Amino acid sequence: xxxxxxxxxxxxxxxxxxxxxxxxxxxxxxxxxxxxxxxxxxxxxxxxxxxxxxxxxxxxxxxxxxxxxxxxxxxxxxxxxxxxxxxxxxxxxxxxxxxxxxxxxxxxxxxxxxxxxxxxxxxxxxxxxxxxxxxxxxxxxxxxxxxxxxxxxxxxxxxxxxxxxxxxxxxxxxxxxxxxxxxxxxxxxxxxxxxxxxxxxxxxxxxxxxxxxxxxxxxxxxxxxxxxxxxxxxxxxxxxxxxxxxxxxxxxxxxxxxxxxxxxxxxxxxxxxxxxxxxxxxxxxxx
Numbered sequence: 001x002x003x004x005x006x007x008x009x010x011x012x013x014x015x016x017x018x019x020x021x022x023x024x025x026x027x028x029x030x031x032x033x034x035x036x037x038x039x040x041x042x043x044x045x046x047x048x049x050x051x052x053x054x055x056x057x058x059x060x061x062x063x064x065x066x067x068x069x070x071x072x073x074x075x076x077x078x079x080x081x082x083x084x085x086x087x088x089x090x091x092x093x094x095x096x097x098x099x100x101x102x103x104x105x106x107x108x109x110x111x112x113x114x115x116x117x118x119x120x121x122x123x124x125x126x127x128x129x130x131x132x133x134x135x136x137x138x139x140x141x142x143x144x145x146x147x148x149x150x151x152x153x154x155x156x157x158x159x160x161x162x163x164x165x166x167x168x169x170x171x172x173x174x175x176x177x178x179x180x181x182x183x184x185x186x187x188x189x190x191x192x193x194x195x196x197x198x199x200x201x202x203x204x205x206x207x208x209x210x211x212x213x214x215x216x217x218x219x220x221x222x223x224x225x226x227x228x229x230x231x232x233x234x235x236x237x238x239x240x241x242x243x244x245x246x247x248x249x250x251x252x253x254x255x256x257x258x259x260x261x262x263x264x265x266x267x268x269x270x271x272x273x274x275x276x277x278x279x280x281x282x283x284x285x286x287x
Contacts, residue, residue: 001047002194005068068125131284144160202227
């Protein structure tokens with residue numbers, strides 16, 4: 001099952017339930033008394049509750065008529081780095097002075113974790129993601145995103161875009177927040193898949209397609225199975241000495257890295273698809 005947030009034609013924010021990713025219609029859960037995604041994700045009996053709503057709530061709406069919103073309300077978004085061997089190699093190559101740090105963190109017991117975005121700054125499907133005007137080497141990073149409730153339960157998965165300025169990060173590790181955290185640097189969507197396990201998720205593929213003026217200029221793919229660390233390990237470190245009263249979303253790193261001579265431009269289109277979830281597509285703008 002899949003949970004989403006959407007705008008109605010009069011601009012009202014509502015919560016929807018899709019029984020399958022490519023459904024033409026969704027159930028409008030707001031009419032059933034569900035006032036937000038957080039209410040559902042905090043439920044101790046999430047799947048039975050969704051099955052009950054699916055059986056009892058009959059009002060459906062066409063997805064084509066909806067504007068999807070980020071599937072997040074008040075959760076913080078964090079990110080894990082250097083979880084794929086490919087990302088370790090790429091970050092070592094981009095950094096003249098700090099390559100050894102990336103090598104060491106890939107093998108270390110403690111993962112690299114960093115804050116990525118407040119909920120209100122997350123970009124919706126179809127809305128522009130940003131590339132920094134002071135960056136020369138800007139790339140998207142397609143990532144599986146783990147959705148946790150406040151009790152550290154892994155309740156779902158969505159697609160995340162961790163936009164990055166590789167030249168700024170490569171210049172100095174201390175510039176990581178500037179390379180990663182800026183206006184329109186994080187997109188999530190199109191919805192949250194619930195009711196599946198890490199074992200199932202590790203069978204999924206991640207595909208990135210970048211288009212420029214209607215032509216595909218880069219395409220790559222990887223497997224979720226290539227993530228080195230377990231989801232429970234990442235969640236344990238995220239919640240260590242932390243409290244997330246509204247839950248949290250954790251991006252799990254990227255295994256797809258465009259070539260070193262590639263950088264995004266304004267009006268490019270970035271599509272990232274995870275086979276078990278769906279596709280997140282965003283145009284690109286300079287910020």
